[in-house]
Amino acid sequence: MENILFRHRRSYEQRHKGKETAISNAVKDSKNGNKSPLFATENCTVVVAQIGGTATLPCVVRKFNNGVVSWVRKRDYHLLTVGLTTYNTDDRFMVEHVRHLQNWGLLIKKVQPSDAGIYECQMSTHPPTSIVVELRVTTALAEIQGAPDLYLRAGSDLSLVCTLRDSTEPPEFVFWYHEQRMINYDPGVTVKDGRSSSVLRLQEADKRHNGNYTCKPSNAVPASVNVHVLNATAG
Known part of the structure; x- marks a missing residue:
């Protein structure tokens, strides 16, 4: 041979x-x-x-x-x-x-x-x-709808939609982070992944939920958004 x-x-x-x-x-x-x-x-x-x-x-x-x-x-x-x-x-x-x-x-x-x-x-x-x-x-890129800043009233449900651009195959996983901590399995948090998107939902947001959220697919450049939870009485 x-x-x-x-x-x-x-x-x-x-x-x-x-x-x-x-x-x-x-x-x-x-x-x-x-x-x-x-x-x-x-x-x-x-x-x-x-x-x-x-x-x-x-x-x-x-x-x-x-x-x-x-x-x-x-x-x-x-x-x-x-x-x-x-x-x-x-x-x-x-x-x-x-x-x-x-x-x-x-x-x-x-x-x-x-x-x-x-x-x-x-x-x-x-x-x-x-x-x-x-x-x-x-190069596959993640994008979060509403970035760079998203505002919502306290007591509302937070919904973050992360989509993939220039992706040719689905990621093996998508991890969501609040600041530096992964929150996929936190109480009150649900994550639903699709072939080219991932949706994070968090029930009854309050001031604790202010801050930076990052969508990090296994095979794409991550994306972030700054969430601002306003007082329920804010106009």
Whole structure:
């Protein structure tokens, strides 16, 4: 197996000088509506993933023969995978192979900003055939409605709505803080989480509930709001 990988890499390195032209032509063909007879995944497919999330770059083969599917990072022409073997020291990269669908997707865990760019899925036919997939990386942000300051009368119920922007997958959890203390499980507090939002409700707010509240999703930049509880007689 080691010799096979060496020959594959050597063959790849001998060809990579002409890749810029080949990929450029493939992009032009895709924009002109031309589809590869070998791949079911469209050329120039765009995948969006958030920092810290998981990205899956698709590569569905329409006709499979004895060739080998490889993934290459175009930025530095680094060979990432050959078949089911990861040809990379970064264990965040692996092939997600669904045999009955002939999908040879590239899975990238814990996405980093530096992962953004163009990736090439190549079939070792003669001549080699490939498609390119672009990964765009976003930063998910939490936002609290009514921020930066929210006012309510004493005795009223406090309701804070935290929504996620530029999020591509739901958070594993959302913690709410009053000043520096997490309050998700405090008496009188209820938290209801959705795929892209979290709602905190607190019964009968009083002066004790003044202060800063922070919504902190597991995979997004947190957001805060300053709550001001006014006397019931205030006008």
